[in-house]
Amino acid sequence: MDQTSEQGAAAPGMAARIDRMHGRDRIGALVFVLVLWCVILFVLFSIWPNINNGAIRTILAICGAGVLVLNTAAIVAMLRHYESDKQFIYSLDLMHLDEMRRRKRS
Template sequence: MSVNLARDAVPHALETRIDRMHRRDRIGAMAFVVVLWFVVLFVLWSIWPDITNGAIRTILCICGAGLLVLNTAAILAMLRHYESDKHFIYSLDLMHLDEMRRQKRV
């Protein structure tokens, strides 16, 4: 089975569903990044008074910053990739979702 998923070959209804699904995924990914930043900074702020060793404070700050920067960069790279390849990714997803719905009805 060959699937032609060029942008010009995608019907308008499918294009709308792809855009809607992509928008939800972008919102979810960005919400994850915001929550991750909030949680890491909150934990660092909460435990800061209990850590008296300057070396451990430095290590925690560096590791926390590394965690935040690398995870944020990975999510942004994923979103860029999904944007450029969303028709292929989401067309297949929607095709399988539609098939599962048809199977449930039978």
């Protein structure tokens, strides 16, 4: 069997592996954003009664909202980029993982 037919036979398996890896990364990123929102809001509501200065409350609320909005936007942008370029990104990762496994077995 020549190399082109071997690559063609491996391509469907590689595509499935790429989709699985991308799916896990997507879930991980979404869980991270959800946990980030929960933690920031928990901290804000936990310390809110202890802050008597209105200016400090405003600054904390604005900064907390800024952290949440910017981090959420960054994760969404990353997920969109990964979706459009996942074949390139994940095929390299899988190639290196396969090579590390081969070396470990040797």
